[in-house]
Amino acid sequence: xxxxxxxIGSWDWDGxxxxxxxxxxxxxxxxxxxxSFRNYLPEVKCGSTPEPGKDxxxxxxxxxxxxxxxxxxxxxxxxAARIDEKGRAEIISEVPSMAVNPSYCCLDESGRYLxxxxxxxxxxxxxxxxxxxxxxxxxxxISDDAxxxxxxxxxxGTIGDPADxxxxxxxxxxxxxxxxxYRVPGSDLLIVCDKGxxxxxxxxxxxxxxxxxxxxxxxxxxxxRYAAFHxxxxxxxxxxxxxxxxxxVSIQKKTGKMKLVHETELMDQPLIGMASDVVISQDGRYIxxxxxxxxxxxxxxxxxxxxxxxxxxxxxxxxNARGMxxxxxxxxxxxxxxxxxxxxVFRIQKDGTLxxxxxxxxxxxxxxxxL
Numbered sequence: 001x002x003x004x005x006x007x008i009g010s011w012d013w014d015g016x017x018x019x020x021x022x023x024x025x026x027x028x029x030x031x032x033x034x035x036s037f038r039n040y041l042p043e044v045k046c047g048s049t050p051e052p053g054k055d056x057x058x059x060x061x062x063x064x065x066x067x068x069x070x071x072x073x074x075x076x077x078x079x080a081a082r083i084d085e086k087g088r089a090e091i092i093s094e095v096p097s098m099a100v101n102p103s104y105c106c107l108d109e110s111g112r113y114l115x116x117x118x119x120x121x122x123x124x125x126x127x128x129x130x131x132x133x134x135x136x137x138x139x140x141x142i143s144d145d146a147x148x149x150x151x152x153x154x155x156x157g158t159i160g161d162p163a164d165x166x167x168x169x170x171x172x173x174x175x176x177x178x179x180x181x182y183r184v185p186g187s188d189l190l191i192v193c194d195k196g197x198x199x200x201x202x203x204x205x206x207x208x209x210x211x212x213x214x215x216x217x218x219x220x221x222x223x224x225r226y227a228a229f230h231x232x233x234x235x236x237x238x239x240x241x242x243x244x245x246x247x248x249v250s251i252q253k254k255t256g257k258m259k260l261v262h263e264t265e266l267m268d269q270p271l272i273g274m275a276s277d278v279v280i281s282q283d284g285r286y287i288x289x290x291x292x293x294x295x296x297x298x299x300x301x302x303x304x305x306x307x308x309x310x311x312x313x314x315x316x317x318x319x320n321a322r323g324m325x326x327x328x329x330x331x332x333x334x335x336x337x338x339x340x341x342x343x344x345v346f347r348i349q350k351d352g353t354l355x356x357x358x359x360x361x362x363x364x365x366x367x368x369x370x371l
Contacts, residue, residue, distance in 0.1 A: 004029055004328060004370065005087045007058055009046030011322075011338065011366035018341075019363040020045050022060065024087045027370065032332035032345045034360050040081070040089045047076075048104040048180075049323060049367040051114075056083045056371070057092070057157040059114055061102035065121065075144075076102040078116050078151065080159050083371060093159040099147040099167075100124075104180040107153070108205055109188050114151040114159060115203075115210075117178035117192055120144045146176030148192060148203065150210050166210045171197055180226050184236070187253040189213070195223040195241060200249065202256035213256025218247060228280040228287065235261075235306040239275035239289050246278070246289060246300065246308060264308045266291060266298040277324040277367075279333070286352035288333055290321040297321065297335060297346070299353055312353045317344025323367030332357065336365035343368070 004027045010020040021041035025034045047063030059080050067074030080093035099118040107114055126142045145167040152160035168176035177196030184191055190203040198220050202213040218224055223241035230236065238247040248262035266275070266289055274292040280302075281287075287300040287308050295316045300308035318337025325334045326348075333346040333354060343365050346354040 003085075003087065005083065006034060006325075007050045007083070007369050007371060008336070008343070008362055008365050009048065009050060009060060009323070009367040010362070010364040011045045011047050011063065012364050022046055022050065022081065022089065023362065024083060024089050026087060027327065029327065029329055032327060032334075032347070032357055034343065036087065037362070038088060040091065041079070044079075046366065047102065049325070050369045051106050052369065052371060053107055053153070053157060054111055055157055057081065058083060058369070058371070059105055059107070059159070061097060061105050061116060063101050063103055063119070065100050065124070067096060073100075075100045075118070078102065078105060078114065078159055080157060082157065092157065095151070095159045098149045098162055098165065100144040103178065106181050106183055106190070108190065109183055112153055113163065113205055114153055115181050115190060116149045116151065117181045118145070118147050118149070119177050119179055120146045120175060122175055122177070122196070143170055143175045146178050146194070146196065148178065148181070148210060150205065150208070152208075163208045164210045166203070166212060168194060168197065179224075182227055182229070184251065184253065185229050185231070189251070189253060189256050191227055191236065191251075193224040193227060193238060195225060198222050198224065200224055200227075200238060200258060202251065202258060204256065214258050216249065216258040216260065218260060219243070225275055226278050228278045230280065230302070230306050231282065231284045233284070233306045237278060237280065237287055237308065239266075239278040241274050244275065244291060244294075246287065248307060262307050264300060264310065266300070266310060267294065267296070267313060268310075276322045279324050279326055281326065281348075281352070282330045286348075288324060288354075290316060290324050290335060292320050292322070295319060295321055295337075297324075297333075297354060301352055314346070314354045314356075317356060317359060318342045323365070325368040325370060328370050334368050336368055338364055338366050341365070
């Protein structure tokens with residue numbers, strides 16, 4: 001694809017009639033502007049950053065609880081769309097995600113499998129009655145499966161049948177809330193962040209099956225949300241929805257073993273910043289984290305050992321800063337301010353700090369990916 005295109009995913013949480021779906025647009029590498037917008041699937045809540053595959057195909061999820069045509073249950077959907085050389089999208093797959101509130105998806109290293117994770121819900125449960133082994137009537141509270149679902153990818157890039165799944169059970173009264181999944185660069189590992197149980201998991205795929213390798217517990221009440229990977233070291237960084245702290249985690253790429261090695265405060269005056277997205281510069285020298293409620297972007301410089309240190313906080317440019325993306329040449333940072341219906345563009349200075357460049361009007365922007 002010769003031109004520089006971006007795909008914007010739009011999302012809301014209040015059932016409003018605003019335009020959602022995915023929007024494909026052109027990006028100017030000279031000044032960072034976005035233009036020539038084409039919207040698709042305006043009724044679909046695109047909850048995750050579109051995942052690029054081969055042959056200009058992208059994959060994304062629709063975060064919902066009920067299948068279309070049903071009053072309750074069934075979950076959301078996973079989509080595949082092909083983007084042509086003129087930036088037009090053709091939807092080539094729409095399949096049920098198999099569980100409730102799919103929140104993120106990614107391809108494995110081979111590109112033969114798509115992995116979707118599910119946020120489920122802390123509000124929805126079913127109370128059923130049963131008899132125990134002694135014949136006593138007891139209650140059992142059942143929650144939706146917090147599932148990692150593995151889909152086959154067909155030769156033409158469409159999404160095939162589910163091959164496997166792994167559901168994370170409630171623990172000590174808390175339900176699992178899987179929020180994101182990534183492939184670890186330079187390995188066959190996958191990383192999954194679990195907000196509900198305050199854990200990070202590592203997986204591999206073996207013969208079409210999911211195999212969990214490790215489970216890292218982070219401090220209780222953190223709600224780990226998203227991750228970004230150091231380009232040169234066996235480290236990744238996890239932000240947290242309920243702590244304005246960035247975790248540095250080491251990972252052994254042969255075994256999947258993880259260790260929490262550092263915590264970095266992301267605000268000068270710590271508060272519940274409700275972190276959303278996190279991205280790292282191509283050279284690994286700077287990390288950018290969006291914090292909602294405070295509506296700021298935190299900038300960290302990364303030292304030679306891979307440890308971040310806060311160097312700047314800057315207003316995000318609007319309300320409810322969610323997804324972010326770096327431009328392909330690394331000169332601009334794009335911030336999706338969902339409630340303000342605007343993408344704010346920052347020019348990245350030589351020292352990694354941010355300077356606001358422009359605002360671009362987009363309906364309910366939540367995430368962004370450059371192709």
